[in-house]
Amino acid sequence: MQPKEFTRPEHEAALGINRRHFLSRMSLGVGSAALASLLPGCVSSTPEAALGGMNVSHFAPKAKRVIYLFQSGGPAQMDLFDYKPQLQKMHGEELPDSIRMGQRLTGMTAFQNSFPLASSYFSFNQYGESGAWVSELMPYTSQIVDDLTFIKSMHTEAINHDPAITFFQTGSQQPGRPSMGAWLSYGLGSENENLPTFCVLLSRGLQRPQPIYSRLWGAGFLASMHQGVQFRSGSSPVLYLDNPPGINLQDRRRALDHLAALNEKRMQDFGDPEISSRIAQYEMAYRMQTSVPEAMDISDEPDSVFELYGEDARRPGTFAANCIQARRLAERDVRFIQLYHMGWDQHTNLPHDIRLQCKDTDQASAALIKDLKQRGLLDDTLVIWGGEFGRTIYSQGRLTADNYGRDHHPRCFTVWVAGGGIKPGMSYGETDSFSYNVVADPVHVHDFHATILYLLGIDHEQLTFKHQGRYFRLTDVHGEIVHPIIT
DSSP states (O other), X not given: OOOOOSSOTHHXXXXXOOXXXXXXXXXXXXXXXXXXXXXXXXXXXXXXXXXXOOOOOSSOOSOSEEEEEEEETOOOHHHXXXXXXXXXXXXXXXXXXHHXXXXXXXXXXXXXXXXXXXXXXXXXEXXXXXXXXXXXXXXXXXXXXXXXXXXXXXXXSOOSHHHHHHHHHHSSSSTXXXXXXXXXXXXHOOSOTTSOSEEEEEEEOSSSOOOOOGGGGOOTTSOGGGXXXXXXXXXXXXXXXXXXXXXXXXXXXXXXXXXXXXXXHHHHHHOOHHHHHHHHHHHHHHHHHHHHHHHHOGGGSOHHHHHHHOGGGGSTTXXXXXXXXXXXXXXXXXXXXXXXXXXXXXXSOHHHHHHHHHHHHHHHHHXXXXXXXXXXXXXXXXXXXXXXXXXXXXXXXXXXXXXXOOOEEOSOEEEEEESTTBOSSEEEOEEOTTSSSEEESOEEHHXXXXXXXXXXXXXXXXXXXXXXXXXXXXXXXOOOOOGGGBO
């Protein structure tokens, strides 16, 4: 039995397909086209609605929007949130074969003759009523643990950065699939017609972090209007949005009207959905000329906000400044706000480098939770913090008393989530005494995606798109909702 497609039958009718294209697509069924013309309210009057974003939920949503604080590079779980005193006792000893069990290693450590266990260089304490263990590296996060749920049993098959990040963002290790934000744009549409449904902000920590590619916020085989829009620091947050010298808004409006007329004629001739998508994107860009500068200008924020997020927030392009931007976009009902912070890939010199990464991100991440909460936005905003995998418990290369590195580790790692229907003040899942394997309540990437969609009111098995003869979805053919962490 084929899954029910999330789009409605009027999708084709709304595009105004001509006779030639209608006949060429007879395999879609004449009945669906007839039904679309009979059902009231089915045929959309806007290109945006015709291409998706029909605000159809399968059940009552607990969250309206998502802010995803993606920590690119793979934060070391045992140095941040997964406290393992057993590692302290066995520091420097060889990784037991009974723990590794012949599991896959990267090419960077597969040929090591020794795998010495590296306990965390940092101290841990318990915080809040929940008693969550947090490293000294995260003093601000430790203050908000009762608002968070730590998922300590995340795992993935991907062991290298590019496929692992692609997996988290698109549900597939292979590039070319729609990103999570694009799926939400397609499925739920926008609540603010003057800003993109899916916005992206980038920041970087160390000098040479793992790169981030624009395809991570791409639309894949969905209409291109669903792709993320990257916002940048500086006077022009979005490339090519400003009018050229000598062109005012009235000139731009007239040019767009003439261009739309030409595109409409082209649409009548060829029925290509991307033409409607292009019209919609031009119109969105025109509206963004006013809305984007207003949304991205944080100069009117009071000093108390910068004190909350930290002095880095005054510098455009930092993680802290992007967190303020994320809150401002959430206030304006942007559906999916993706922040990438690069620099967590600590194969060497981890004690020094991870301290810098935490200094970049800890205060601002905690401030975002506090800020959303005091503004009444946390209840319907899902906030996610985490990377693409964890790090190994053994040292990559030489282990000394105060220095070590850690390789990639997909078998278990920690992310935290807050707001938007998440139970606060709990830890879910359990790793072994070494933080090497999951021993209770595993959460796979597909499970994580299914849960996010559920919180937004979407049945992950029903959010589908037919492409090249197959129905695709964010969770592929997998995914179980993690109900114990949901209110």
